[in-house]
Amino acid sequence: MKGAAMNWPKFVMTFVFSLIVANYAFGQECQSLSNALPAELVSFISAAVPGQDNAECIAWAITTLGAQKYEPAIPILTEFLDFKRPPSDLEKTGLYLHPNGVLQVYPAAAALEQFGEKALPALINVIKGGSASEVATQNATAVLMIIHKYDPAKGIALLKQEEVKANDDSSKQRVRSAISTAITKWCAPAEQANCKAAANKDEKK
Numbered sequence: 001m002k003g004a005a006m007n008w009p010k011f012v013m014t015f016v017f018s019l020i021v022a023n024y025a026f027g028q029e030c031q032s033l034s035n036a037l038p039a040e041l042v043s044f045i046s047a048a049v050p051g052q053d054n055a056e057c058i059a060w061a062i063t064t065l066g067a068q069k070y071e072p073a074i075p076i077l078t079e080f081l082d083f084k085r086p087p088s089d090l091e092k093t094g095l096y097l098h099p100n101g102v103l104q105v106y107p108a109a110a111a112l113e114q115f116g117e118k119a120l121p122a123l124i125n126v127i128k129g130g131s132a133s134e135v136a137t138q139n140a141t142a143v144l145m146i147i148h149k150y151d152p153a154k155g156i157a158l159l160k161q162e163e164v165k166a167n168d169d170s171s172k173q174r175v176r177s178a179i180s181t182a183i184t185k186w187c188a189p190a191e192q193a194n195c196k197a198a199a200n201k202d203e204k205k
Contacts, residue, residue: 066111145186
């Protein structure tokens with residue numbers, strides 16, 4: 001116990017130093033974006049093809065647009081819903097400071113969540129459209145439900161409305177699949193009854 005106590009300050013100093021080094025490297029790599037306007041960040045990620053050489057900068061630009069709540073960025077952010085941020089230096093060693101959920105792994109999901117209800121139409125388009133990847137579609141569903149985290153049945157009701165409004169069977173099926181996923185993954189046990197009731201609500205208007 002004594003040895004562990006003595007090593008703890010050393011661990012903290014090593015941890016802090018590693019963060020400083022990581023942030024310095026990140027700043028150097030993305031320095032050209034540090035003073036960019038939101039519209040310039042949108043232009044950057046619109047033209048970017050994610051790879052090892054630019055992943056850090058893309059993640060930074062996406063996170064910044066979300067933090068600034070720059071609404072014109074919403075459409076392009078939905079195109080990056082399946083883009084995973086690169087692991088930090090600490091994570092490469094196997095050390096994770098918090099659970100890696102959707103918002104922690106996918107920067108566009110976290111950015112879109114910050115827009116709240118303003119992001120819902122774009123998220124629904126991803127779910128209904130059929131052109132996005134499976135991961136992007138699942139993440140769009142996740143963000144929609146996280147926006148409704150205090151009333152998940154409301155999120156299910158919104159999806160149900162979109163299923164009813166869909167003009168083709170393919171879109172209906174995609175929304176129906178999203179509803180099923182949302183109930184399973186995003187409705188807590190205490191909310192299951194309300195979520196299922198919203199999903200089974202009479203379609204007649």
